[in-house]
Amino acid sequence: MTPRKPSKEPFSDWRSGSTVKGILEAIRRETRGLDRPLRIMEVCGTHTMTLYRSGLKPLLREAGVVMISGPGCPVCITPDYYHEAIIDLVTSNNNILIATFGDLTRVPTARGSLQTTVPSAGSEIRIVYSPEEALELAQKNPGKEVIFFGAGFETTIPAIAFTVKRAASENLKNFSLLAALWLIPPALKAILQSGQVAIDGFIYPGHVSVIIGQQAYRFVAEEFRTPGAIAGFEPADVLLGILSVVRQIKQGRPEVANEYRRVVQVEGNPVALALMAEMLEPYHADWRGLGHIKNSGLRLKPCWQALDAVRKFDLALQPGKSLQSSCRCGEVLKGLLEPVDCPLFGRVCNPDHPLGPCMVSYEGACLIEYKYSSGAKKK
Amino acid sequence: MCLAVPGKVVSLESNGTGKVDYLGTTVLANFSLLPGVKVGDWVIVHAGFAISRLDQKEARRTLKLFKELEKLGPAD
């Protein structure tokens, strides 16, 4: 058998130096003559990663654009008490299997992390890549209660909803979900309403937008007169988004632009949206840093309660129990603080010894800053 | 977490799953959220599920825009 030729990635041009330079110059042309730098929030942690990894942050600053990291890291915004409830469950019950995404196991809380915790007899914690893997663990371990602890935004929520529906249709009795599911538009509204951080425009998360489409952000342009653009994740994608936002600011015509049209449809993904509506209902959720936000979380509808770990195990998901830590992740998530300005950044808090989720998650601003900024800046 | 890279669909099974090739590495994906996918399509896969198909026509349009911006040269 001859080895199959690997498919060539058709988007290498989105990383090419000449393309990046061309768009940067276009941005510079627009910002020329402005009396102050423009402040644009990249909502999504994966965008933060692109900006650092490709060295665009300082280049944009030179071109008159300051990028501010936003709350787009689901691991970071999930409150401590979710982790503490899961740690309680797995340390005080036998034969529990917690299946979760890798980042979530490392988040430090007053009760340690899932990684450092010692489970009760027959209980264990497993890292999975997809919710369906958790379901397969439940099929293979009929003697255990398998709980999938999943955190995610709209990008991940349909996969989780699909898996729960499948578990219901297979009548799987030993599977349940602890859902930490967050919605981006209500968080943007909360940031805009708080007025704490000056923002001239937004770069909207490309893969959240794949699901929710373009209209979901309309209130930002209409109610708050704030420009924005959906962008993809290659360097040129992010820059095209920024160029669009800068042009909207200059022309005083805020809109919801889509600069990721090769992937994002205006109406989003209708199959995914229908599934979410069938399985889940909104509720007023707590975000780390941002606090209580109206209709910003999704949970299973009461008719699926047999699969809801909160109901099944009577989990106490309540704030207040957690110790106050000196981690300033909450301010980082709101765009109020740069990671390097946290007094703990670098020496005390680092990837080997993270003190907060922003230093744990691959999308966390502190970890990204630590990994990609020059060693000189590390304290 | 919202990281998702484009891959090419190489096979489809009757149960709604199939294989996607990422530059030589093949992984299993669930296509239930993206009906109508064909072998040869480029898709975005996240947490084991294909969530979007790449529109090559739009991609080419963006490439053309890149070329135009490059031609404009430096700002000053």
Ligand code: SF4
């Ligand atoms: S550097 Fe560490 S302690 Fe400081 S905000 Fe970031 S995660 Fe928290």
